[in-house]
Amino acid sequence: MRREFATLGICAVFAAVILHGHVFGAVAKVLTTVFGGGDEAAALKLYAQDRRTQEVSNGADPLPSLQDVVVHWASEKAERRLVVMGNSQTYAVILAPGERDPGVPVQTYVDLVGSRIGTAGKANVYRLSAPNLSYAEALWYVTYLSLVAPVKPTDLVLQLNYESFRKSGIRDGMLGLLRDPAFARAAAETARSATPFGAAFEQAIKRYRELEGKSGPTGDAKASAPAGFGEIAEVAIRKKMDAVGIGTEKHTAKAEFLNVLYLLRVHVLRITPTTPRPLAGAAYEGSVSALDEVATRCRAAGITVRLFLAPQNPGARMWRTEADRDRYRGAAQSLSSKFGLRLVDLENKVPAEQWGVWIDGPDPIHFGLKGHETMAAAMLSSGLF
Amino acid sequence: MQFSSYSYLLFLAAAVLLFWALPVRMRRVYVLVASLLFYASWGVSLVVLPIVISTVTYGCARWMLQRPERKRAGLVAGIGFVLAVLVYFKYRVFLLSGLANLFGWSGSAIGGPLAVVLPLGISFYTFEAVSYLLDVRQGRVKEVKYVDLLLFVLFWPHLMAGPIVRVRELVPQLGFQKVFAGPMLTAGVNRIALGLVQKNVFANSLGGWVEDGFVPRLARANSTIDVWALAVAFGLQIYFDFAAYSNIAIGSAHLIGVTLPENFNYPYWAGNPSEFWARWHMTLSRWVRDYLFFPVNAKYSGRKGVLYLSLVLIMSAVGLWHGAGWGFVIWGAMHGVYLAVFRAYQSWRGLDVPGAKSGWAAGLVVRAITLVGVVAAWVPFRAASLEQTAVLLKTMFAGMDFRISYSVNFYLVTALLTLYCVAEPWLIRGLEGIEGRAKGSAAWGWGVDLVLRPVLWSLAVVLFLAFDDQDTIFIYFQF
Numbered sequence A: 001m002r003r004e005f006a007t008l009g010i011c012a013v014f015a016a017v018i019l020h021g022h023v024f025g026a027v028a029k030v031l032t033t034v035f036g037g038g039d040e041a042a043a044l045k046l047y048a049q050d051r052r053t054q055e056v057s058n059g060a061d062p063l064p065s066l067q068d069v070v071v072h073w074a075s076e077k078a079e080r081r082l083v084v085m086g087n088s089q090t091y092a093v094i095l096a097p098g099e100r101d102p103g104v105p106v107q108t109y110v111d112l113v114g115s116r117i118g119t120a121g122k123a124n125v126y127r128l129s130a131p132n133l134s135y136a137e138a139l140w141y142v143t144y145l146s147l148v149a150p151v152k153p154t155d156l157v158l159q160l161n162y163e164s165f166r167k168s169g170i171r172d173g174m175l176g177l178l179r180d181p182a183f184a185r186a187a188a189e190t191a192r193s194a195t196p197f198g199a200a201f202e203q204a205i206k207r208y209r210e211l212e213g214k215s216g217p218t219g220d221a222k223a224s225a226p227a228g229f230g231e232i233a234e235v236a237i238r239k240k241m242d243a244v245g246i247g248t249e250k251h252t253a254k255a256e257f258l259n260v261l262y263l264l265r266v267h268v269l270r271i272t273p274t275t276p277r278p279l280a281g282a283a284y285e286g287s288v289s290a291l292d293e294v295a296t297r298c299r300a301a302g303i304t305v306r307l308f309l310a311p312q313n314p315g316a317r318m319w320r321t322e323a324d325r326d327r328y329r330g331a332a333q334s335l336s337s338k339f340g341l342r343l344v345d346l347e348n349k350v351p352a353e354q355w356g357v358w359i360d361g362p363d364p365i366h367f368g369l370k371g372h373e374t375m376a377a378a379m380l381s382s383g384l385f
Numbered sequence B: 001m002q003f004s005s006y007s008y009l010l011f012l013a014a015a016v017l018l019f020w021a022l023p024v025r026m027r028r029v030y031v032l033v034a035s036l037l038f039y040a041s042w043g044v045s046l047v048v049l050p051i052v053i054s055t056v057t058y059g060c061a062r063w064m065l066q067r068p069e070r071k072r073a074g075l076v077a078g079i080g081f082v083l084a085v086l087v088y089f090k091y092r093v094f095l096l097s098g099l100a101n102l103f104g105w106s107g108s109a110i111g112g113p114l115a116v117v118l119p120l121g122i123s124f125y126t127f128e129a130v131s132y133l134l135d136v137r138q139g140r141v142k143e144v145k146y147v148d149l150l151l152f153v154l155f156w157p158h159l160m161a162g163p164i165v166r167v168r169e170l171v172p173q174l175g176f177q178k179v180f181a182g183p184m185l186t187a188g189v190n191r192i193a194l195g196l197v198q199k200n201v202f203a204n205s206l207g208g209w210v211e212d213g214f215v216p217r218l219a220r221a222n223s224t225i226d227v228w229a230l231a232v233a234f235g236l237q238i239y240f241d242f243a244a245y246s247n248i249a250i251g252s253a254h255l256i257g258v259t260l261p262e263n264f265n266y267p268y269w270a271g272n273p274s275e276f277w278a279r280w281h282m283t284l285s286r287w288v289r290d291y292l293f294f295p296v297n298a299k300y301s302g303r304k305g306v307l308y309l310s311l312v313l314i315m316s317a318v319g320l321w322h323g324a325g326w327g328f329v330i331w332g333a334m335h336g337v338y339l340a341v342f343r344a345y346q347s348w349r350g351l352d353v354p355g356a357k358s359g360w361a362a363g364l365v366v367r368a369i370t371l372v373g374v375v376a377a378w379v380p381f382r383a384a385s386l387e388q389t390a391v392l393l394k395t396m397f398a399g400m401d402f403r404i405s406y407s408v409n410f411y412l413v414t415a416l417l418t419l420y421c422v423a424e425p426w427l428i429r430g431l432e433g434i435e436g437r438a439k440g441s442a443a444w445g446w447g448v449d450l451v452l453r454p455v456l457w458s459l460a461v462v463l464f465l466a467f468d469d470q471d472t473i474f475i476y477f478q479f
Helices: A004-022 A022-037 A062-075 A109-120 A136-147 A173-178 A181-191 A196-211 A231-244 A245-265 A283-303 A322-339 A369-381 B006-021 B023-042 B043-067 B068-103 B120-139 B148-156 B167-175 B180-215 B216-221 B224-255 B273-279 B282-299 B304-322 B326-349 B358-383 B386-399 B410-441 B442-466
Strands: A078-084 A123-129 A155-160 A304-310 A344-346 A356-357 A361-365
Touching: A004 A245, A004 A304, A004 B148, A004 B180, A004 B442, A022 A245, A062 A123, A062 A136, A062 A173, A078 A109, A078 A136, A078 A245, A109 A369, A136 A155, A136 A181, A136 A196, A155 A245, A155 A283, A173 A181, A173 A196, A173 A283, A231 B006, A231 B358, A245 B442, A283 A304, A283 B216, A304 A322, A322 A344, A322 B006, A322 B442, A344 B326, A361 A369, B006 B023, B006 B068, B006 B304, B023 B043, B023 B148, B023 B167, B023 B224, B043 B068, B043 B120, B043 B148, B068 B120, B068 B273, B120 B148, B120 B167, B120 B304, B148 B167, B180 B224, B180 B410, B216 B386, B224 B358, B224 B386, B224 B410, B273 B282, B273 B326, B273 B358, B304 B326, B326 B386, B358 B386, B386 B410, B410 B442
Parallel strands: A078 A123, A078 A155, A155 A304, A304 A344
Antiparallel strands: A356 A361
């Protein structure tokens, strides 16, 4: 019997070693060494941060940032309040060949545009972005800005990106907006609509309830079942675990484990960030309907919407076939025509040598330092602002 | 307390330690109190209903034993009460809505508050009560004890979602006479560790994608490949979810020296519909077989048409048992049709049935055909409406759109877990082989106990911790 208890003891030691020793992280490093791949140092870590002009959590917990910026807008009283919304292309830098980490906080193209417009006139540019932003998430944000925020933006400059049309759903981090009762009411109303984006809102609200421990023990019981003492104990235990740091450790372990799986996908299955993807089906339909609603809500709230087609890396096109590309461009054109929105095509504005290099070669999403400058210049000259 | 929650794992550790510390004579009452505490953790008022059902069952069972000439009346009264409770809590809205639709009544004409709280596990403990009464009627239970009956119904590892045990399996173990032995701990932790990974890592990882893909408003936007992938993903999700629950239940019982029956035996390896039901939710299958199908079979053994029809009707009822919705009924009916067709084929050919024992190539073909049928049947089970079911099944079998709509990771994870399912029997057999070898060799024994097992358990613990952010309830808790 002693041996069985020894097994349990050794198991506890091993588990602690895996968690604290970042074993999955070490495996990821081994995979990168064995298979080769992008230099992690190429992904810059140090960025200029300003809560008045950026949603600094990048979708991880945007409510405090949005509440802050609304207060800022109210105090600044600028003539125009422009929100730029897009994916990680708007806030991340992957160094291009020959570029070096400047070692100081860098500005991305939205920052550069904002600082130039801000000094030239009475405009305030705010970057509201998130990695892999879906258009359901864009609508989630627009719902807050158009229906809830006490001071609304005057303009929305929305990035249209091939990859974003393939995304669906609303991430956990953004669910925090439901803490605002006015937003929760607006989101619930949208969730009731018989639309694809209504389904995304419905899922998000359901997930928020799960995470907050507000759901009852069964689907039928949700409305009336009180939280049992088991649930109260569970919440207390989880809080205690977070307090002693296990919460952070397990999140890190998950991220590192998923990274191992990702690297195996890239190196073993050869499904890389630059592998072309088709554009069709539910995610695409959902994106189109969400964008339609973004335009409708902005029009109702008096917010001017402008669209731009995000740059594509000439060395790493994302569409699998020309038909996929046509579907993407067609959706953008159709949205622009339907609502009379200005649409600017910046697809080829950043030359190949200014894009980052990552894992399997040219990064399909992010540009280097020079690329951001080029993009800022292109945006300023395009009339988007 | 969900089985995959920290609160349950702490409860279990404390309950097991105290169990072995107590003298044998106190263990029965202790397990009963622990079971009530476990159930009350969801809501204190919940414990009333299983106690009432057990008490009425006890009264009817005693009456049946004391008045053998009135056995039938006791049985009808007992089962009638239990089923009435089940219908009231689980099927009231379904039935009244159906009647309202049929006769054009307005909602107010139905009367009364429709949203009654569905007590957790009601489908399971009512089945236990019914099987107890049937066993008394058939003479399998000679003596009725109230505490035995309460423990039989309320025993916490199987209370919420099975395994559905038989009186003769569980009651003889409820004396809790065993002396603690190391292998009980090992066997229990093995099953619990496997269950925690199956739930948190496998089932929950697919759950989000399945949830997104089965949104009714997007049904028509899914391509043929999407719907097949979604149906396979749901089949994997529900398998891992329910197998996880069963493993944790069996493991928890092991820790106090009780052996519960197995619920799964690699069901997606089945070579025909009959074999599928001998491998999937095995304790429900044998319940249905022994208490429903065998009596019907005995009565109509010469009339094949009636037997085939009874198969479809019985399986439809099994579907309805899973949930108050037409989708569940269709799922059951599809399986009933599969079983009836298979029986007819058996009857026609008079040959050995195609199944797991067929030759390699033939076995692969029959398994593939069975799998297609099983996967297709998951669609009505998961879909939100009959309309969505029709759209998805049409896309699966008549669609010609082979583009993929979702993240490539969804298809990859589904494929990876499918491969795991294929390899699972060999993996488990391999581990059992190593354990068997360890019993005959001291060096292997030390290696297994001090290296292999700690490595596997610690990986399970870390993955369970890492993937615990999805607070998703076990699917079968809803049935």
